[in-house]
Each structure stands twice: as structure tokens, then as C-alpha cells.
Amino acid sequence: MKVFTFDTMKANNQDFQSRKQLLSLMQRRFSLFGYEHVHTSVFEPYELYSQVAGTIAQDDMIKVIDPSGKVLVLRPDATIPVTKEVAKHYHGTAGHIRYFYMMDVFRQSFDGTGSKEKTQAGVECFGEKSAAIDGEVIALAVETLQDMKTPNFKIEVGHANFFKQLLTQLPINDTALKQLKTYIQAKNMTEIAPFLTSQDVPPYLVEKISQIPLLYGEPKTVMERAQNIILNDTMRKELDGLWEVYEVLCTYGVSEQIVFDLGLINHMNYYSGIIFQGFVDQVAKPVLMGGRYDQLAAAFGNTVPAVGFAIDAESLLEEAKIDITADLPGDITIIYETNKLSKALKLAGKLRNAGWRVITAEAVEQMPINSKQIIQLEASSSTWICGEQVVPFTTIEELEKLIVETVKKN
Known part of the structure; x- marks a missing residue:
């Protein structure tokens, strides 16, 4: 039996108060950008997530059976249920719809600690696809981390479709593609070329894809290098759009926190445009993830452009050990x-x-x-x-x- 001492209870209470202050600062920043608070049910139908391909793995979801025999899951993701509700009521003249949430999400395999519950805070902006909106959302992410007094953080920005255009040219199966993504995500340059050659990939594609790990760093330098691997007009258009977003970020005055990573991979396959991740010192994994997902609402019978991000509150508090309370x-x-x-x-x-x-x-x-x-x-x-x-x-x-x-x- 676990015994709670006074010191343990005091430490837990301090963690709770710091977490509360963290969420309060986030709520204030989100509200200043015009976002309204929204909440969804903890229990959702299993079909809500299974019908959207390439999102939450079935084994990661925590399932329960209600008295009628229906399979429910504890909410494993916030973006999907929020998008479903917007898709249900959205019409083309609705303009911007801006929501923020602060909710617990539940999965079987968050990390190696056995924790199945995490608090996510994030924003979802529906109704417009433009460089201005993408830049605004990323600037909001930067300013939110600045509010946390987060030391030495960076936002890595890439483009899901630019990367996908390269992968569609490869004559390899899904298993090999998964392995290739692992090499690219780890920036393992020594393995990429031999692996592709073993899969009978044409030499010109081997050369281009082997350069992907180099497409990381200062935005202007990355853009210059990326010109060498463009295969079609779609890729060129995506690069031009990415640079437009960067110019917006320069106008916001947050460009020092931005790096480009055109090998950035997000395992939520609903992202279709710009994608980004936030990293802070002392934390090996991203504390913030987001991007554009214009096709997600189609799974619920509507077409709604959308972009947003989510912050892992526990990563900021437990791993970075950021003292929020002391700054208030x-x-x-x-x-x-x-x-x-x-x-x-x-x-x-x-x-x-x-x-x-x-x-x-x-x-x-x-x-x-x-x-x-x-x-x-x-x-x-x-x-x-x-x-x-x-x-x-x-x-x-x-x-x-x-x-x-x-x-x-x-």
C-alpha cells in the first residue's frame, strides 16, 4: 500500500498549483487571440476515431463497454471530436471559428512511465486557408511558450505535402516506407541511401531523398537547399507557401524561434499542409505539435479548412521543471x-x-x-x-x- 507523507502531499499540491497556473497563462494567451473555450465528452464512440484513417492506433485506445453493449473509448485526441462538431454545423459563410481546449486525453502508450492520462491544451482555427492564418497560429504557439518563461525553445516548421510528394514517387511497400520514415526522422544519413538502393529505387530519387536530413536549420538556407530536390510544380508551390508563412512570422517578430525541417514527420496522417513542433531544453520529445488539416472534416461530411496545435502540459511541468508559480x-x-x-x-x-x-x-x-x-x-x-x-x-x-x-x- 502506498503511504502519503505530509511532504509527499505538499509536493503534489505544489505540482497541482503550478499546473493550474500554467493552464491559466495559456487560457489568457489563447483568449487574447480571440479563441473561445470548448470542451468535449470524455467518453466517445469508438467509431469516431476508427473512421478517420491514420490517426490513433486501435491498440492505443482505452476501450469500455456501456450497459447497452456499445464500445466507447476514453478520449484519445482532442482535434478529432472538436472537428466533428464544427463540421456538423459549419457553412461556407461562417467565417473564422476559433476554439481552444484544455482537456485530458487517454492512451495506452504515451511513454514508458505507464501514464495513460495527459493534459492537452491547444487551439483550432477553422474557416480559412492562408499564410496569414498559418503564421498567426504559429506566432500564438511562440507567444504561449514565451508566457511560460520557457528557456531556449524552438519551433520546427515543415510541410506535410512537400514530404509526401517525394514519397509518392517511391516504388516501395508500406513496410519499407515505414522503415524509411524511421531513418529520416532520426536523420540517419548513413542508412538512407543503402536502404533505398536495396529497394530498387532509381538513383536520382536516392540522391534527392538522401538530402532530406540536410533540410534542417535556418529558413533561408533550407529553402536554397530544397530547390535541388523539387520534382514537380506542387512541391515548388508548397515551398513558396511555406516561405510566405515565414514572412508572416518575421512580421510578428518571432523569427528567432523558428527553424525549418522539411523532413519533419507527424504520425497523425490528417495533416495536409504546414506542420510544426516545439522543443524546449531538457525535454527530448516535442512539447507542442500542430499543423494544417484541411481534409479532416471530410470524414464527417463537410469541407472546413483548419489549422491548430496542442501542448503537452505534463512535459512542460514534469520534465522541464518550469516553475510557473514563482513568476506570478x-x-x-x-x-x-x-x-x-x-x-x-x-x-x-x-x-x-x-x-x-x-x-x-x-x-x-x-x-x-x-x-x-x-x-x-x-x-x-x-x-x-x-x-x-x-x-x-x-x-x-x-x-x-x-x-x-x-x-x-x-
Whole structure:
């Protein structure tokens, strides 16, 4: 039997609070870009996912049987059910539909830790296909990670159709294609050419596909190298479109966080255009994945252009160990002497109504204080303390001014 100690419970609570703050920051950023919160059922019909080819493997889904004998699955993906609902009601003159979600998703094989539940936060923008919209969504991804104070992150941008155009030229079966993708994803240049030659692939294609791992890095350099492997007008058009998106990102001022990767592979086959992944220091796998999926709504009887991304909240918190709570200015502790109880409670109530998180505590020796801001109410004076600043105040209005000025500086 697992025993929970006080220290374990305290650590778990700190993780929960950090996760809550993380999601709150994401929600604020998504809302600033005009997205509205949406939620879907935890239990979905098995057919919802099985009817969309190339998405969630059957063995990865967690299945249950309801009392009527119908097979249900715990929601393994957020994009598919959101797209289904949009497809059901969307019409061509609806304009942009912008949704964000923060939901748990469930799969059998997330990683080697045995965890079957992960929290995803993401956005889905429906209704328009353009470089401006693609650039806006990627810029939103960048700004969201910036809000997290994420160190040294990069967004790798590729194009699903550019890569698929190359693969359609290969005379190999699905098993060999899967192996080739593994080599390309690992950027294993020493294995690609011999493998393709063993599959009787024409030498000119071997040469072009062997260059794919080199198509990674600074966008302009990648674009120049990519000219050497273009096979048709479709590939040239996709490259031109990718560069248009990059120009939008330059306008947003986020180009320093962008690298191109034309060998980027996403195992969700519903992506049909631009694709991207976000990586941060200390985390080997992507913490953010997204792209354009204009054909997904067709599985539900409609045509709806769409682009979006999802963030793995656990990867940011558990693996990168990012301290979200420490960067927020909203915690205040009021320390009061016994005869100041009434004043302390009235002050706490007013600050809470103004949106602050306030803890009140009677002054005792050796009491641990975790707040960035402390208000001391003593018999003869009232003092506000923030870091090395110690400022006396006489009215609540003076105190509020001190707090607001501190927030602006931070």
C-alpha cells in the first residue's frame, strides 16, 4: 500500500498549483487571440476515431463497454471530436471559428512511465486557408511558450505535402516506407541511401531523398537547399507557401524561434499542409505539435479548412521543471498582530475582490512565508514588504498603489 507523507502531499499540491497556473497563462494567451473555450465528452464512440484513417492506433485506445453493449473509448485526441462538431454545423459563410481546449486525453502508450492520462491544451482555427492564418497560429504557439518563461525553445516548421510528394514517387511497400520514415526522422544519413538502393529505387530519387536530413536549420538556407530536390510544380508551390508563412512570422517578430525541417514527420496522417513542433531544453520529445488539416472534416461530411496545435502540459511541468508559480505576482500574505484581526480580514477581502490571492496569518515566531509580497499589520504601524523594499502605508489606497506599481515593474 502506498503511504502519503505530509511532504509527499505538499509536493503534489505544489505540482497541482503550478499546473493550474500554467493552464491559466495559456487560457489568457489563447483568449487574447480571440479563441473561445470548448470542451468535449470524455467518453466517445469508438467509431469516431476508427473512421478517420491514420490517426490513433486501435491498440492505443482505452476501450469500455456501456450497459447497452456499445464500445466507447476514453478520449484519445482532442482535434478529432472538436472537428466533428464544427463540421456538423459549419457553412461556407461562417467565417473564422476559433476554439481552444484544455482537456485530458487517454492512451495506452504515451511513454514508458505507464501514464495513460495527459493534459492537452491547444487551439483550432477553422474557416480559412492562408499564410496569414498559418503564421498567426504559429506566432500564438511562440507567444504561449514565451508566457511560460520557457528557456531556449524552438519551433520546427515543415510541410506535410512537400514530404509526401517525394514519397509518392517511391516504388516501395508500406513496410519499407515505414522503415524509411524511421531513418529520416532520426536523420540517419548513413542508412538512407543503402536502404533505398536495396529497394530498387532509381538513383536520382536516392540522391534527392538522401538530402532530406540536410533540410534542417535556418529558413533561408533550407529553402536554397530544397530547390535541388523539387520534382514537380506542387512541391515548388508548397515551398513558396511555406516561405510566405515565414514572412508572416518575421512580421510578428518571432523569427528567432523558428527553424525549418522539411523532413519533419507527424504520425497523425490528417495533416495536409504546414506542420510544426516545439522543443524546449531538457525535454527530448516535442512539447507542442500542430499543423494544417484541411481534409479532416471530410470524414464527417463537410469541407472546413483548419489549422491548430496542442501542448503537452505534463512535459512542460514534469520534465522541464518550469516553475510557473514563482513568476506570478498574485500571492500576498497578511501578517497581523492579534488586535489587528479585524483590519486584516477587511483588507484581505478587498484585495481578493480586486483579484489577488491572499493568505492571512497571525504573527508567530518562525512562521514560513512563501509569498513575494507581505503586509505586516502591527499595533503601531502597517508595512508592505516586497523583496528588499519595505514601505510603510496608512490607507488601503496607498497599499493598492504600491502593489500595482510592483506588478508593472515585474
